[in-house]
Amino acid sequence: MVHPRTWRRPRTGCFAGCNRSGQGYMRAAGSPSAVAAYETMNSEIDTRPILSAIKVPTLIMNRTGDPAVSVEGARDMAKRIPGARFIEYPGDTHSIMAIEPEKIIGDIQEFVTGIRQEVIDDRVLATILFVDIADSTKMLSELGDRVWKEKLESYYRLARSQFGHYRGRETNTAGDGIMASFDGPARAVRCASAIASQVKQLGLDVRAGVHTGEVQVMGDNIGGIAVHIASRVQNESAPGEVLVSSTTKDLIAGSGISFEPRGERDLKGVPGTWHLYAVVNQ
Template identity: 35%
Template sequence: MDPPTTRYVQRDGNALAYQVLGDGQPEVVWYFEIGLHPDLMWTDPHLHYLFERTADRGRSVNMLRRGFGLSDPVDHVPDIDEQADDVLAVMDDAGISTATLSGTGSTCGPLVLVAARHPERVDALVLNQPIVEGLVQPDGGTPPGWEGHDPVAYVAGWRDVYAHWGSGRTLEMWDPSADSPLNRRLMGLLERSTATPTTARAHLEWLLRMNCWDALDSIQCPTRVLHPGGSPRPQSVCERITAAIPNATMYVLPEASPGASLAEAWLPVLEQVEQIDNHAATIGDVDRFLGCVLFTDVVDSTTTLAALGDHDYRDLLSAHERAVRDAVERHGGRLVNVSGDGTFSVFDGASDAVRCADTICRDGRRLGLAVRTGVHTGPLERSGPDLTGMTVHVGARIGALAGPGEVLVSRAVRDLTAGSGLRYTSRGSHVLKGVPGRWALFTLADTTRTVVPRHRPRLTAVDRAVLTAARRTPQILRAAVRMAYARQPSNKA
């Protein structure tokens, strides 16, 4: 089987690359980690076998995140909402309505959001060594699930291998049992061809703070959480994630045999995807999904009405409503209803909702109005064109507590937008009328993004030669790699 033609879908003016293998059912989307390059992976005979195996079973899509590998470079670290939207955009472009989604490490978070927000699009979920909760906590505390372990040393290990990006040392942190000299050389070439060191390190720092924990209990599809037996990350972390997802089961994968290739080490993951495909069934309630609500309200509307009079105030309120509708549509949301001088909208992504709220407050100031906004995320229920559920009530209460021109958000929103460039200050703990417990609330303070240079990877002459051969004559490189495997000692470095 020859490598497939790379396809592209436009995302915010940048080309996002993906490849489609095979045909028919089942359909699987493989969301690769950043240190993998689709063209080069076809030159490894064992990885080539894995690709052929997936193509023989059905239709699969291989994709990397925006800005890496064969895609256009981008000028910022894509946040988790952008990555989730990219997965759906690739599925749409490939003509896939529903699929099993498989991710590793940092790509698990975006897949979690896709499954939670769009249950009708996801048949099953496979999360290999999922990273869904920031290892660098906002309060500097120990990440949940790490009690009795050393997360500081683990984070330091990741930063150290990323400081040597392009050496293949990431295998030390993913699966030390596969860290042989030959595999490290192959992994180093993949890393160098996929991203610059600066881009890779920026991605890592985003990952260490990313958090989508609050989305886990909204996943409805069958889910497998995989923990490689040789991983330096505690098994308790995967156990905690599994317990938080309905219909989830954890599997501990065997360590790779001495001298195993990368593909042989990754084969158990493919087998888990094949098994869940055989048993996956649509069990989700498509009217229940994870969403983000935005409530807006004009401050001191009665005073403004008295000052302007009925006619002028009506015109001012109409201009404000048009501005809200425009802002909601531009940020990818849906205006659910307008009641008096308040509005209620829903979004897929928390970062889109917060940025929209900020836009609405600024537009209101230009009109001479002070607007308060509240944002919350959680499970929602469709009821015709309306939405119901506790998330709606909590969002409305948060909006009512906001001050003039303030974007007030829940802890769940703050956590989901970690790494998006949105920054907050604490507004303390509050009681929300009619809602149990106390709620930590935060005010939007800044909307900057983490900027990275728009540079393609700088390759050595040898790297460029290998990459050229990978595109033109991959079978020759496969033969060379096959000989290298045959000479490889059957023990780790």
């Protein structure tokens, strides 16, 4: 249950995959007391006695390390529903679509239609940049809505100007967080550094993360594990800092861009440990 006094603290589990703007958005969805009452109500609901009455085809999916919904509970639910199919996916994120969405969609399609259509993989190599404003929730509280809106619009104009200059493509925006993709890793890093430098004239600091890998093209958006990794790299960055993965660093050797090691990090939901590097002298 969420206690009103802890409502302003981001959860380390369920919210771990969200950037700071996403966490603020979720907290704005209800007052502390309303959320506490809602979660208390949910914790007191027990549907186990009636699950055996379900007579329609049922598919239950859960990640092994889901921080919000226990996989043991999902397994038990599948056993109690006659004929239910249970699929357990690896990973410790709550979002079922965060990792390998094409596999999830294929499993759902096969369950509903009985046929798993062969998917023509539309994957490309790209460098992904995530950038957001450091301490944005605190600044919003201090500045007020009107001043913050003006500052946010200036930040968007500046970032998008740099995307155009370095031939990046904005693919997603949420709050003050922006994701862009580039077909060259050096341009992505230089773009991130330019944004980090120029937003200081607005009285802002940004946190930026860059990673290079294959992405799944989904219309105007992109997805896949590489996007997930780039987001996690950005979560590790400090205000005013541009962090890159070792993959990106190795690809731009000889570009003249300098780095300082930031050590090995465990990226939430991503296997293994990752060497991260901070951009310097840009």
